[in-house]
Amino acid sequence: MKSHVILALVALGCATAAAAQDAPVAPAVPVAPAASVEPAAAVPAASDIPAGKGKIIFFRKGGLMGAAISCAVHEKGEKLTSLPPGKFAVVYAEPGIHEYSVKSEATDTLRLEIEPGETYYAKCNIQMGIMAGRPNLSPSDKAGFDAMSAKLKPVEVKAQ
Template structure:
């Protein structure tokens, strides 16, 4: 029985999680987002393509970089329940305050709007449907992540998806 669950978990990761982890772009509908562990909540930050595709959207909390989002990229941030403020900045600064509850998964998107000299990042709450509706999305690379804790690295996304499937 245990071997069957492990095999099923491996197959789940192979069929659902691997393409995004291997660096291939896939549809947002095909991304396996693991559940938030007990005592935490999580936020899926993503950036649709469009205006300012060459600019990064660096998401920060408490002055520390969590990760940069290029066009068509995403990352999952696990964090403690409570109020959190995230900032993005170029020629202008934008702040997004979210109340994170235990066990929930929220979504936030960063769009680049037209600015005077350079694009202006706009960080806002989003619906899961917006993320799932993306035709081409890719997990950020480990090099894009900053020193702030909580963002799941590519190898951790695979481990989380495997552990979740094994528990089912």
């Protein structure tokens, strides 16, 4: 019986099982992840999409490549958000065709047809340019976002 208590205590992460051998065993309590970890849980769920709108998640991989270049996402000339490396932003949009753009020495545009209640993904990459890096906005998918989401942090979006 004592060996079962010791194994249970070790499994629960007690520092010294020997000191707690005679203590009663409490039921296991789930441990929350560390506060510094912000996985995709920071992304509103599909059920959080406002009625009649679609959701676009813009994201950018972390790293040093193009770190000095901002990936500022615009629509109709208005800046929605800026994506530094390792960040993501959630934008809600009315149904219909939307054109999102990023630019430095050249402009890149991503055209999306937004459906109500749907989630879309767009990835920003920085490519080599003649004088400066060029941001590129391309469609992605949930798997592409999920592969990076544990390392991504949210950024603010202009009021929608």
